[in-house]
Amino acid sequence: MTVVVSGVGVVLPRARTAPELMAPVAEAPPVEPKDLVGRKGLRYKDRATQLAYCAADAALRHAGLLDDDGGLRVPGGSVAVVASSNYGNLDTICRAMDTITEQTAAAGSAMDLPNASSNVIASSVAIRFGLRGPNLMLCNGATSGLDAVHWAATLIRGGRASRALVLGVEPDNEAVRAFTGGARTVDGAAALVVESGQSAAERGANAPAALGSYVRGAGLGRTLDRLAKATGDRPALWHVPEQRAAAVPDTLLAGVDRHDLAEVFGLGSGALGVLQCAAAVGWFAQGGAGPVYATAGTDADDASAGIALHGRAAA
Amino acid sequence: MSRAVTGMGAVAGLGGRGAGMSRAVTGMGAVAGVGGDVDEVFHNLCAGRSAVAELRGFDHARHTAHHAYEVDNRPAPGVDVTRRATGLLLDAVGQAVRDAGLDESDLSGVPVLVGTGLRELRSVELWRTQGAEFPAAELHFGTALREAFRADDTHTLSNACSAGLYALALGVDLLAQGADTVVVAGVDVLTETMYGLLERVQPVPPTRVRPFDRDRDGVLMGEGAAAVVLSRVPGTRPVHGLVRDVAVNCDAFHVTAPDPAGIAEAIREAHSRGGVKPADIDLLMVHGTGTLLNDEAEATALADVFGPDRDKPLVTATKSMTGHTSGASGLLNLVVTLRCLAEGRVPPTVGLENPVDEAAGFRFVTGEAARRPLTVAQLNAFGFGGINAVAILEAAR
Numbered sequence: 001m002t003v004v005v006s007g008v009g010v011v012l013p014r015a016r017t018a019p020e021l022m023a024p025v026a027e028a029p030p031v032e033p034k035d036l037v038g039r040k041g042l043r044y045k046d047r048a049t050q051l052a053y054c055a056a057d058a059a060l061r062h063a064g065l066l067d068d069d070g071g072l073r074v075p076g077g078s079v080a081v082v083a084s085s086n087y088g089n090l091d092t093i094c095r096a097m098d099t100i101t102e103q104t105a106a107a108g109s110a111m112d113l114p115n116a117s118s119n120v121i122a123s124s125v126a127i128r129f130g131l132r133g134p135n136l137m138l139c140n141g142a143t144s145g146l147d148a149v150h151w152a153a154t155l156i157r158g159g160r161a162s163r164a165l166v167l168g169v170e171p172d173n174e175a176v177r178a179f180t181g182g183a184r185t186v187d188g189a190a191a192l193v194v195e196s197g198q199s200a201a202e203r204g205a206n207a208p209a210a211l212g213s214y215v216r217g218a219g220l221g222r223t224l225d226r227l228a229k230a231t232g233d234r235p236a237l238w239h240v241p242e243q244r245a246a247a248v249p250d251t252l253l254a255g256v257d258r259h260d261l262a263e264v265f266g267l268g269s270g271a272l273g274v275l276q277c278a279a280a281v282g283w284f285a286q287g288g289a290g291p292v293y294a295t296a297g298t299d300a301d302d303a304s305a306g307i308a309l310h311g312r313a314a315a
Numbered sequence: 316m317s318r319a320v321t322g323m324g325a326v327a328g329l330g331g332r333g334a335g336m337s338r339a340v341t342g343m344g345a346v347a348g349v350g351g352d353v354d355e356v357f358h359n360l361c362a363g364r365s366a367v368a369e370l371r372g373f374d375h376a377r378h379t380a381h382h383a384y385e386v387d388n389r390p391a392p393g394v395d396v397t398r399r400a401t402g403l404l405l406d407a408v409g410q411a412v413r414d415a416g417l418d419e420s421d422l423s424g425v426p427v428l429v430g431t432g433l434r435e436l437r438s439v440e441l442w443r444t445q446g447a448e449f450p451a452a453e454l455h456f457g458t459a460l461r462e463a464f465r466a467d468d469t470h471t472l473s474n475a476c477s478a479g480l481y482a483l484a485l486g487v488d489l490l491a492q493g494a495d496t497v498v499v500a501g502v503d504v505l506t507e508t509m510y511g512l513l514e515r516v517q518p519v520p521p522t523r524v525r526p527f528d529r530d531r532d533g534v535l536m537g538e539g540a541a542a543v544v545l546s547r548v549p550g551t552r553p554v555h556g557l558v559r560d561v562a563v564n565c566d567a568f569h570v571t572a573p574d575p576a577g578i579a580e581a582i583r584e585a586h587s588r589g590g591v592k593p594a595d596i597d598l599l600m601v602h603g604t605g606t607l608l609n610d611e612a613e614a615t616a617l618a619d620v621f622g623p624d625r626d627k628p629l630v631t632a633t634k635s636m637t638g639h640t641s642g643a644s645g646l647l648n649l650v651v652t653l654r655c656l657a658e659g660r661v662p663p664t665v666g667l668e669n670p671v672d673e674a675a676g677f678r679f680v681t682g683e684a685a686r687r688p689l690t691v692a693q694l695n696a697f698g699f700g701g702i703n704a705v706a707i708l709e710a711a712r
Binding site: 076077081086090092093094096097098100101104105106108109110112113114116117118119120122123124126127129130131132133134135136137138139140141144147151154155157158160175179180216217218301302303 | 376377378379423424432433434436439440442443444451452454455457458460461465467468469470471472473474475478481484485488489491492506507508509510511512513514515516563564565566567568569570571577580698699700701702
């Protein structure tokens with residue numbers, strides 16, 4: 001079964017479209033969710049969830065799944081949600097913990113209860129848009145974003161949903177900076193609508209990219225070898241992993257154009273893989289041709305993952 | 316027993332076409348407050364022994380609730396340490412892979428799916444309050460699984476209280492899409508933030524979990540881990556039971572409150588995927604958290620789907636003895652349920668005396684463990700955000 005990308009949403013300070021991931025705008029202020037999706041429903045939501053709302057709205061609209069009033073054009077049960085974030089609710093945990101330590105549990109806010117559960121991003125997006133298919137929250141370290149894309153494709157191939165909204169989000173706040181040793185995250189989100197090729201065709205949706213093979217395992221070099229074997233072709237563009245702990249050796253895929261999103265936008269973590277896939281769609285839209293490899297996790301991480309993406313001519 | 320025989324015949328006919336045998340459980344592991352392995356857990360549950368005790372992990376002065384179902388493995392009372400969730404997970408996975416006869420020194424290439432509600436967030440709390448050393452790479456379980464078992468296709472799925480059964484659904488899909496062997500696990504330990512925030516929504520601090528009882532006060536957290544090895548081609552090793560299928564969906568209704576309509580839909584889909592009807596179900600292992608909202612919503616949904624057949628299955632809720640082990644609970648129940656099917660024995664729901672009106676007509680096991688031949692079981696797990704998972708299991712015969 002062909003699984004295609006039929007919608008993209010990008011919400012970063014320096015990129016609001018997929019092509020801008022390859023050619024970012026100059027320095028820009030932080031994303032203000034209320035300016036993008038209105039104030040309604042944002043109260044009591046953590047920043048990660050608010051950013052996810054913005055990216056979800058953009059991707060669902062881009063895919064033609066929302067009508068002018070924001071209503072869903074397809075049955076809610078046909079849409080799965082797979083969200084990825086490692087640090088999404090760290091700020092809630094730290095704030096609630098500070099309250100318990102400095103006062104007592106009785107001083108805590110009941111409004112923090114849903115946000116103390118790490119899946120609040122995935123479930124909140126489902127509630128906001130009425131998406132009643134399978135609902136997954138991946139918190140899987142460096143490879144989490146690519147793993148989320150893989151699980152979305154698995155749900156579609158398994159017949160559990162016709163399409164899935166994939167979200168990658170990492171917020172920037174005091175708790176995350178302290179926990180990561182001072183890193184500044186992307187403070188944004190990306191979203192993809194992935195869909196069975198047949199479902200996209202049936203509703204006349206344009207699908208600029210198709211998902212190819214996914215591999216995950218120990219060692220970046222080995223992962224690239226497996227991906228090349230599965231794809232049967234060298235990539236034209238390579239989105240390299242985040243290199244905070246270990247550099248990517250020059251010998252890997254020598255001669256292939258490399259793109260390092262984390263260097264431009266900040267710590268991608270659980271959002272990185274989704275940003276890379278969105279960037280691939282942007283690259284295809286600008287006329288890029290040939291397979292794109294999205295990869296995450298270096299030899300300093302527990303594993304590496306890779307996905308190949310292929311451009312598709314407009315239907 | 317004529318009904319049971321009819322049910323067995325109907326389901327065995329479907330299983331004979333090969334649907335069930337492609338999802339054999341060939342290894343099991345468990346650790347919880349009630350026991351350190353599958354035998355001990357099942358034995359104690361059947362004996363009606365509860366793990367509820369005075370809260371061990373946190374300073375009582377900060378909390379109005381003072382009870383929980385913890386695993387008693389901290390270095391000293393009131394002294395908490397990092398990585399306890401990881402420790403329980405490695406224990407359960409190790410048990411399961413040894414039981415299945417896999418090489419526990421090399422799980423490379425074998426998908427290991429871990430469902431969890433709270434990941435290693437307790438370690439984050441200890442980093443925050445006590446400056447405990449805890450690197451970001453250990454927030455998910457892949458790092459420890461690689462070190463312990465050389466596992467490198469690991470996935471930490473943070474799906475609240477249905478995480479374990481959600482992971483099971485993904486494992487079933489991987490087998491259907493070509494994988495030979497998948498390890499599926501669930502784990503959680505108490506976090507102080509979740510424990511404390513639950514106090515804010517439960518006016519009377521519960522001293523125990525009493526699923527479906529009129530006089531229940533709410534939920535108390537528990538700790539544990541469980542793991543199973545799923546095999547598409549089980550080979551010659553003994554099989555603990557079969558996973559017929561798992562349904563997963565989302566209410567898309569409320570961030571904490573369940574929706575009976577979404578739950579009923581998940582149950583119907585599980586029956587349809589599993590090729591069974593309500594009258595085929597011999598055992599209902601309910602989610603049964605003892606909260607006011609869950610038990611009413613779950614009973615309403617079950618009554619809606621089972622209708623006049625509601626008096627057919629035996630029903631029980633193990634959280635009355637394990638507490639709510641969140642992401643571990645679905646798989647802990649899976650392991651227990653497969654033992655129920657294998658032995659024809661069902662643990663009681665401890666503390667259930669006067670069932671809520673919504674549960675009228677269901678045959679809860681109370682008092683002592685029940686004995687009865689069992690073939691097909693249904694397993695429920697629901698989580699914050701309205702994420703529902705329902706599994707249909709079948710005895711290995």
